[in-house]
Amino acid sequence: MRILVLTRRKVLFAFLMIAMAGGLLTTIQHSLTAPSLVRSPGTYYMAHTQEKVVALTFDDGPDPVDSPAVLDILKEKEVRATFFVLGQAAQSNPLLIKRIVKEGHEIGNHSFKHDYQQLHLVEEMDQTDREVFTATGNHTYFYRPPGGLVSKKQLETIKNNGHIVALWSVDSKDWRNPGVKQIVDNVVKNVFPGAIILMHDGGYHRIQTVKAVGPIIEALQNQGYRMVTLSELQKMDSGNKL
Numbered sequence: 001m002r003i004l005v006l007t008r009r010k011v012l013f014a015f016l017m018i019a020m021a022g023g024l025l026t027t028i029q030h031s032l033t034a035p036s037l038v039r040s041p042g043t044y045y046m047a048h049t050q051e052k053v054v055a056l057t058f059d060d061g062p063d064p065v066d067s068p069a070v071l072d073i074l075k076e077k078e079v080r081a082t083f084f085v086l087g088q089a090a091q092s093n094p095l096l097i098k099r100i101v102k103e104g105h106e107i108g109n110h111s112f113k114h115d116y117q118q119l120h121l122v123e124e125m126d127q128t129d130r131e132v133f134t135a136t137g138n139h140t141y142f143y144r145p146p147g148g149l150v151s152k153k154q155l156e157t158i159k160n161n162g163h164i165v166a167l168w169s170v171d172s173k174d175w176r177n178p179g180v181k182q183i184v185d186n187v188v189k190n191v192f193p194g195a196i197i198l199m200h201d202g203g204y205h206r207i208q209t210v211k212a213v214g215p216i217i218e219a220l221q222n223q224g225y226r227m228v229t230l231s232e233l234q235k236m237d238s239g240n241k242l
C-alpha cells in the first residue's frame with residue numbers, strides 16, 4: 001500500500017467511508033494504527049504445507065527505478081516472486097511488465113489506480129488485466145485489493161470476475177520505511193512454511209526494500225526455505241479449497 005503518500009487522516013477517512021458504505025468489513029489487513037492480521041474466509045493468505053516454501057510478493061509497481069533493482073537481485077539469487085502491479089504503472093512501463101514475466105515471475109492484479117474504496121472495482125481490475133494481457137499475453141488470476149481491504153460483497157464480485165483474493169501472512173512493513181534491518185527482521189522472525197510475504201517495489205521510494213531483498217532471501221535460504229510464485233505455492237497447498 002502506498003501508505004506514505006497518504007496522511008493518516010486520509011487513511012482513516014477512507015476506512016470510515018468504506019465501513020459506513022459497505023457495512024462490516026470482512027478483512028482489515030493493516031493500517032497505520034491496526035497492523036494486525038485478520039484472516040478471512042475466501043481469501044488466500046497462506047498455504048497449508050509442511051514444506052519450507054514461501055511466496056515473496058511485491059506491490060504497487062512496476063516502478064522504473066525500484067522494480068529493475070528488485071528484478072536484478074531476484075535474477076542473481078535465482079528466486080521467483082509475484083508482482084501485484086497497478087494498471088496505471090503497467091501502462092507506463094510495459095517493458096517492465098514483459099521483463100517480469102520473461103524472468104519467470106508471476107503478475108497479480110492490484111487495481112488500476114490504488115483506490116482504497118474500490119468504487120470502480122470491476123472496471124479497474126479489467127483495465128489492469130488488459131494492460132498485463134497486452135504486454136504479456138497472460139491474464140491476471142490473483143487480485144490483491146489496495147491496502148488489503150475488502151468487503152464480503154467485493155469478495156463475491158472479485159470471485160465472479162474470475163479472480164482469487166490474495167492477501168498475505170507476513171508483512172515486511174516496508175511501507176513504513178522502518179530501516180533495512182527492521183524490514184529483514186519483520187520477515188525473517190515471522191516466517192513459516194506456506195507464508196505469503198508482503199513487500200513493495202513501487203508507490204514510493206523503495207530503496208529500503210531494495211536493500212532488504214537480498215538479505216531476506218539469504219536468511220530464508222539459510223533456514224532452508226525455497227521461494228516460489230503464488231500459483232506454485234497454491235499447487236502445494238494441501239488445504240486449498242479456493
Ligand SMILES: [Zn+2]
Nearest residue numbers: 001002059060
Ligand atoms: Zn498497494
